[in-house]
Amino acid sequence: MITPDFLPALNRFNLIVRKRVTSSFIGSRQSTQPGRGSTLRDHRQYADGDDFRLIDWKVFARTDHMYIKRFEEERSLTVHVIVDKSDSMNFGDKVTKFDYAGMIGVGFAYLAMKENEKFRFCTFSDDIEIFSLRRGMAHLAQMIEHLNKAKTKGGSNFLECMRKYKKTLGSRSLIVVVSDFLVDYDQIEEGLALFSNHDLKVIQVLDAQEKALALEGDLKLKDLETNQEIQTFITPQNRQQYLGKLDEHIAKIEKLCMKLDADYSLVITDKPVFESFFDILRSVKR
Numbered sequence: 318m319i320t321p322d323f324l325p326a327l328n329r330f331n332l333i334v335r336k337r338v339t340s341s342f343i344g345s346r347q348s349t350q351p352g353r354g355s356t357l358r359d360h361r362q363y364a365d366g367d368d369f370r371l372i373d374w375k376v377f378a379r380t381d382h383m384y385i386k387r388f389e390e391e392r393s394l395t396v397h398v399i400v401d402k403s404d405s406m407n408f409g410d411k412v413t414k415f416d417y418a419g420m421i422g423v424g425f426a427y428l429a430m431k432e433n434e435k436f437r438f439c440t441f442s443d444d445i446e447i448f449s450l451r452r453g454m455a456h457l458a459q460m461i462e463h464l465n466k467a468k469t470k471g472g473s474n475f476l477e478c479m480r481k482y483k484k485t486l487g488s489r490s491l492i493v494v495v496s497d498f499l500v501d502y503d504q505i506e507e508g509l510a511l512f513s514n515h516d517l518k519v520i521q522v523l524d525a526q527e528k529a530l531a532l533e534g535d536l537k538l539k540d541l542e543t544n545q546e547i548q549t550f551i552t553p554q555n556r557q558q559y560l561g562k563l564d565e566h567i568a569k570i571e572k573l574c575m576k577l578d579a580d581y582s583l584v585i586t587d588k589p590v591f592e593s594f595f596d597i598l599r600s601v602k603r
Contacts, residue, residue: 319419319464323591324427330598332394332428332491394491395450396429396436398422399482400464401496403442403473409524409586417586417593418495418522419464423457424594425493425518430457437485440464441478443471447485473500479508486515495520502569509577517579520597521570525587528563530556 362384371385400422406415422438429436430453437450438460448463449456473496486492492512498505498521509519567583574581582600584593 319416319423319461321423321427321461323420323589323594324424326591327424327427327594328431330428330595332396332425332432332434394429394432394434395488396425396434396491397482397486397493398425398436398438398460399479399492399494400438400440401442401473401475401498402440402467402469403471404469405473405497405499406522407469408527410526412586413469414497414522414524414586415467415469416464417584417590418497418520420590421495421520421522421584421594421597422493423461423464424590425491426457426460430454438463439482440467441473441475441482442469443474445478445481447482475500476504476508479511483511486512489515491516491518493518493520495522497522498566498570502566505570506573509573509579512579513577517574517577518597519570519574519579519581521567521581521583523583523585525585528585530559 362382368385373384373386376382376384400415400418402415406418407413409417426436426438433452435450435452436456437448439445439447440463448459475496475498492515494509494512494517498519509517571581571583580597580600582593582597584597
């Protein structure tokens with residue numbers, strides 16, 4: 318169950334964006350386009366037809382040459398929240414990975430709403446559900462309602478879903494992808510690369526039990542996505558092999574994010590959501 322109880326604690330935070338954004342909306346973000354914002358970009362020599370109000374008279378007094386000020390035009394930021402709802406996300410005792418991922422996504426949407434930015438959310442598994450791009454509390458409430466009613470289902474067709482979502486993007490945006498990423502690495506690599514021109518945040522959500530595999534002995538295991546069951550006996554050696562493969566998979570995703578200049582965070586569901594959210598924002602590269 319996704320509850321908004323932790324959201325007021327996020328009021329001290331702002332969306333942290335490392336890359337300049339481009340958009341046709343006036344807002345509070347720096348754009349790659351020159352304009353008439355409040356941040357001075359540089360100067361260039363005055364030419365006939367330029368707005369004389371932009372002449373920097375202090376520079377003229379020092380150099381006896383007329384230069385005009387060029388500013389960074391301020392634009393708004395569009396936030397996209399993409400949450401995995403494949404069956405592997407339906408794992409956990411006190412809270413499932415899907416609910417935890419949903420709360421992380423809602424946190425980013427809340428920060429966008431707080432700053433009057435537009436945001437869009439979607440859920441994906443073997444296919445993708447994409448909602449409208451809007452602002453405001455009503456849109457946030459719709460997001461929470463959808464996530465609470467959503468049922469995890471199917472496997473994760475990660476690459477195809479990311480291809481479909483890419484078609485909805487316009488200007489450079491903040492893309493937040495929240496998943497357990499327990500799919501073939503090649504899909505992850507190609508899917509995340511589609512967003513390499515955006516400010517990309519990759520958040521991997523794992524349950525404490527699957528991260529540590531604190532199991533031993535004769536067990537029956539069930540694949541949540543295929544429903545296939547296997548009878549197995551877990552030895553300490555098996556456990557070490559599993560942990561080694563999982564750590565290798567995590568390391569490959571983290572290395573990929575470094576290559577794409579994306580922010581990567583690994584969160585475990587036994588940690589309070591607010592603390593994980595704080596760690597995610599703190600991990601942003603400057």
